[in-house]
Amino acid sequence: DTGVSQDPRHKITKRGQNVTFRCDPISEHNRLYWYRQTLGQGPEFLTYFQNEAQLEKSRLLSDRFSAERPKGSFSTLEIQRTEQGDSAMYLCASSRTLEAFFGQGTRLTVV
């Protein structure tokens, strides 16, 4: 499989718990992006990595959110002390040039 891979596909967690999502980009793609999508809306940008460097972060990314991309390969997105408003689809994308390719997303439900 040469596409963007995200794990898990679904996550249900209790409010206040921490969750971590993983994204494996397409091989040799040096750019990696995280987006969040709620029902009926388009995806909203969260953060961007070029190789291992986090170069851009949205104001949407509160202090409870942190993302890493060690060694410029896979990336993780952690949400601490989850809130019901964090319920959304979290999408990862990667690119080598201009065209972005998305994974299937992780659906987070906070109960």
Add this chain to the structure above:
Amino acid sequence: KQEVTQIPAALSVPEGENLVLNCSFTDSAIYNLQWFRQDPGKGLTSLLLIQSSQREQTSGRLNASLDKSSGRSTLYIAASQPGDSATYLCATSPGGSEKLVFGKGTKLTVNP
């Protein structure tokens, strides 16, 4: 701040019809514009990418055009099929940023 608008929000057509989906954006200083397809509960599938120096791109039954000066793009789908039913999203890459700014999408239903 770049804003992207897609009209209509939903569209229902009979099979075989040719159709046009519209996308407008407020800031014409863009690197590129990309059209995506999203099936319910799934991720996004890239359909077409138009670089800022290009006017249109074609892939099979799909044709996308870009008019930067007027801040508009259209996605033309020829001879629509029930399998084309999905939400279509357009996104622009604002100048100076690597991120994509998305519209809310057009939900297309093609009836057999």
